[in-house]
Amino acid sequence: MSNTALPPLVLHYIFDPLCGWCYAAAPLVKAARGVPGLTVQWHAGGMLTGSHRRTITPDWRDHVIASDRRIAEMTGQPFGQAYFDGLLGDIGAPLDSEPPTTALLAAEELGGKGLEMLSREQQAHYVEGRRISEPAVLRELAADIGLDAAAYDAAYARMTGAATQKHIAESRQWLGMVQGQGFPTLALEFDHPEQRDQRAVQRIDIGPWLGDVPGWTAQLAEWARQVGELGNGAEGQGPDAGACGPDGCELPQR
Template sequence: MPVEVFYDVLCPWCYVGKRRLDEALARRPAKLRWRAFNLIPGARREPAGTVPEAMAAYLAPEQVPGRIAVIHATGAELGLDIDLPGTRQVTSFDAHRLLKLAADHGRMDAVMDAMYRAHFTEHRVISDPAVLAELGADTGLDRAEVARVLNSMEYTDEVLADFHRAAEAGVRMVPSIIAGSGGPQPLLRPVDVLAGAAKN
């Protein structure tokens, strides 16, 4: 039974969740359906505030450093170099469209990993079509096809359908996962979730 994974490449916990999911899949293969999620409605292509500045909008100021430290440490345990103070907020809509193209070519995993690294480690602007075109080409996609897609509205309907599915399923945070007939749950222990899906 397919497992739905709701994510946004702007979410550091989604980066962590994907790495944990990769490890779980190595032990228990499963068919995944990646679902785009709109973590920051209204975000624009032009970089805005940093992640710590965004956290300060919903956390007490004294809580922000601790939350950042937890994310950095958790990422490091999994071999991920996450640097939130240098990460800026942008729209991920075109990034999701590129990932849909990558999925059609069997390259989604590679492109997603490259996109997370570009955003959270290299601090590249993943809303910039030139950056997305380079990421796509560097991970095996045809540069001309990537440019054509990014200069069109291709895959817009597919991304919006994922947003609608998230709302319909009651997904309000990412990373979230739906396996079988259950509702969304946090992607905390992928092995347990995949084991449950195998029983359905």
């Protein structure tokens, strides 16, 4: 992977807007955006698209509610009564990842607001109990983050269909490349310490940091510092110094 015109340290975030554990990781992604020297690049993987689209059923409600309560206990992420008692009881409500992904792409095109739109979608779904698979709801959410209605409508139309499907396909390629098993998957990309014209990519197990934003932030800052030292020519430095193999480069963790 060439390092041409890439930031020194990139955090790749592979997720789905309708994934509960991605909502669990949302505080970590938000914190990462504030770490100096690090850039967050997002990839929406289309968890509920194509033949995997579905609607809310009693079985689905039973499947997700225990997981959602565990997420709340582990991370403190809020789940609203409008979600538990409203949306999850809204039998037949659509669960389709493609429309909210199209909305993310439209928001990103309009000033790089994809992650802001994701946050608003997650709040609408998990707290307000709204149907974020419906374009009319997404249009309201776009207005909530300050996007001009006409500009958003035009961008959404451009991103509908082939553009969204291309993004999903590329996101799944990233998932396969970093050997991720599902959503969310996070990976760091940085200059290879031994082959300076190449980039190294290492998947991160975020489990230890769910619910521990300060610890996560400190670890990212340390990795950014190591990458900065490597970029300045320090020998033996970098987040994966001396730990690169045929399957990738390992990052030291706390």
